[in-house]
Amino acid sequence: MEELRFAGLDAVIILSAYAVLMIVIGWLAGRGKKVGKSVSSYYLAGRDLGIITLFFTLFATQYSGNTVVGYAPQAYREGFSWLQSVPFFTLIIGIYLLFAPRLYAIAKKKKFVTPTDWISYRFNSKRVTILAILLMLWGLANYLLEQLVAIGHAVSGLTGGTIPYEIAVIGFIIVMLTYEWLGGMKAVAITDAVQGSLLFVGVILLLAGAFALTGGGLTDLTENIAAVDPERIGVPDLTTNINWISMILLTGFGAAVYPHAVQRIYSSRSERTLKRSLARMAWMPPFTAGFVLIIGIIGIQLYPGLSVPESEQLVGILANDVANLNTFFYWAMIILFGAIVGAIVSTADSVLLSFSSMISNDVYGKYINKSAPDERKVKVGKFVGVILVALLLWVAWNPPGTLFQIFVLKFEILVQVAPAFILGLYWKRLSSTAVFWGMLVGATIAGVMTLIGHETAFGIHGGVYGLAVNFMICVAGSLMVPTSQDYKRKVEKMTTIDAQQ
Incomplete structure (x- = not known):
């Protein structure tokens, strides 16, 4: 391998340019606006995201820079069986379309800010709301940890270690906090649009460069792999196939109820804008x-x-080799280099913003200081966000697993809130008691399986077992509890779109 070309001053200049760009965007997004005065303006961009901005912020939510940095190594380790990543991204859009338009119509009428505003409104139960808050905060904390680890791997790998892992994480956390505090959701959405488009172009150029390195096409590639490592190109066994289905269900339902994804539903300018953005998202899985x-x-x-640790640096190693091909690919990898880091930071700030909103609006505003003005709620959310980042930094120095393992861990618990959204929007008989016990038992099953080191059994993830039991408890429990006609009429009014218009 030739000497790395991204090392030294070039890397520092590139990263500094992206950092300055993101801070400028944050300043421009917040300039002249009362961004920190209202929870709606700060956390939902004033509910005025247009189709292009909404599309790219949804794109960045679903495909962060970690999709490149973390999923390519997973494909390296698993081979063609990692083809499952395409359908599980597709299913996410299907789940969105199942509940997002109806949720948007209700949220617009009732001025929801956080995902648990829907749960409080629909079930009117303090224990259901608190449990949902805890499960969502767990998922967000794990997701933020995933992004912090990805930032370190991306910068360290792409610069050949010139910028150390720890310095990379700390530096871009400061950048992220700065522009998020300046512009709130508006700044996050605009940076998502910039970084998402650059990331997409960069991935295409990296793929072109990778093929140039191999000197052949996809057919030659598969023949060469079949000669050296046939297991990674062979037909998956039964357990792997079952694991495919499990992963598709876990990710499809889990990613659709990401708290920051739900808030993007709330932030749409109109229902038509939301549907058009999601329709365009449906085309993206094969191309990402x-x-x-x-x-x-x-x-x-x-x-x-x-090895596993070495494979985690795969994208960095490959990008540097592609950069050594010629001047065109050198500058192409500069685009990818900044775009990956920027996209990871954009995703991290989305997660942190959502976490802060739930702390400020759901925990502080609903249970600690109900009379607090919006400005104080926003300040509390910012402060707690900084504390969370500090705690996760300590964990990120010695991450508990690969990026993919951290990715799965957040879904095991987060997916348990899916029935509260999907069934809650369409089934008027669903009771708060059944939802509470469904979420609690489902999360306990997933958590226990993870703690004892059995994340899967017979190829099925603990989170999927938990989700299946969760759905059964919700359905059976609701059917067993007598429901008055008044309750049914009330819920029907709450969940019928026509009643909201």
């Missing part, structure tokens, strides 16, 4: 997850025998 899969497969041929 599919391209990243091929990049990981190419890595099997180019860098055989990498």
Whole structure:
């Protein structure tokens, strides 16, 4: 391998330019506006995201820079069986379309700010709301940890270690907090649009460069892998196939109820804007997850025998080798280099913003100081967000697993709130008691399986077992509890779109 070309002054200049750009965007987004005075303006961009901005912020939510940095190594380790990443991203859009338009119509009428505003409104139960808050905060904390680890790997790998992992994480956390505090959701959405478009272009160029390194097409690639490592190209066994289905369900339902994704539903300018953005999102899985899969497969041929820690640096190693091809690819990798880091930071700030909103509006505003003005709520959310980042920094120095393992861990628990949204929006008989016990038992099953080291059993994730039991408790429990006609009429009025218009 030739000497790395991204090391030294070039890397510092590139990263500094992206950092300054994001801070300028934050300043412009908040300039002349009372961003920190209202929870709606700060956390939901005034509910005025247009189709382009909404599309890209949804794109960045679903495909962060970690999709490139974390999924390519997973494809390297698993081979073609990682093809599952394409359908599980597709299912996420299907789940969105199942509940997002109806939720948006209700949220607009009732001025929801956080995901648990819906749960409080629908079930009118303090214990259901508190449990949902805890499960969502757990998912957000894990997701933020995932992004912090990804920032360190991306910068360290792409600069050949010139910028150390720890310095990378701390530096971009400061940048993230700065522009988020300046512009709130508006700044986050605009940076998402910038970084998302650059990331998409960068991935295409990385894929082109990777093929140039192999000197052949996809057919030659598969033939070479079949000769050296046939297991990664063979037909998956039964357990792997079952695990595919499990992963698709876990991710499809879990990612659709990301708290920051739900808040983007609330932030849409109109229901038509939301539907059009989601329709465009449906085309993206083959061109994002599919391209990243091929990049990981190419890595099997180019860098055989990498250990798990070494494979986590796969994208950085590949990008540096592509940069060594010629001047065009050098500048192409500069685009990718900044875009990956920027996209990861954009996702991290979305997660932190959502976490802060739930602390400020749901915990502080509903249970600690109900009379607090919006400005104080926003300040509390910012302060607690800084504390969370400090705690996660300590964990990020010694991450508990690979990026993919952290990715799965957040879904195991977060997915348990899905029935409260999907069933709650459509089934008027669903009771708060059944929802509470469904979430609690489902989360307990997933948590216990994770703690004892059995994240899967017979190829099925603990979170999927928990979700299945969760749905059964919700349905059976609601059918067993007598429901008055008044209650049914009340819920029907709450969940019928026509009643909100």
